Amino acid sequence: MGADDRELAAMILGFLRNELALDVAEIGEHSALVTTGILDSAGLVRLAALLERRLRIRIPDRDINAENFDTIRRIQTYVKHRAPG
Numbered sequence: 001m002g003a004d005d006r007e008l009a010a011m012i013l014g015f016l017r018n019e020l021a022l023d024v025a026e027i028g029e030h031s032a033l034v035t036t037g038i039l040d041s042a043g044l045v046r047l048a049a050l051l052e053r054r055l056r057i058r059i060p061d062r063d064i065n066a067e068n069f070d071t072i073r074r075i076q077t078y079v080k081h082r083a084p085g
Contacts, residue, residue, distance in 0.1 A: 008079060009072050015050055019043075029073045034066040044069055051075075057082040 009029060016022045016033075020043050033039040039047065048064045051057065059082065068078040 005076050008076050011050075011054065012047070012072050012075060015047055019046060019050075027072075029076075030071050032070050033072075034070045039069070047075075051079060055079060055083065057084070 013024045013027065016027065016039070017024045020039075022038065027033075027038070031038075034044060044064055047069065048059045052059055057079065063078070067074070069075055
């Protein structure tokens with residue numbers, strides 16, 4: 001996991017801890033977030049909004065789903081494909 005991946009993972013874990021009041025001690029990069037109910041649909045939309053704001057990317061509504069956002073690893077992969085450049 002590179003520096004950018006670590007920074008993104010820290011941002012996601014910070015969101016889960018601070019915005020959703022979740023205990024993130026047991027959440028790793030491959031932990032299922034959406035399919036296990038850790039992150040519900042409202043939380044998923046809030047996380048996508050945070051990523052758009054902080055990373056200056058556009059996330060189409062159709063992309064906000066478990067396929068792209070179920071794990072930190074999937075989010076990292078998705079963000080890399082959305083990043084300009």
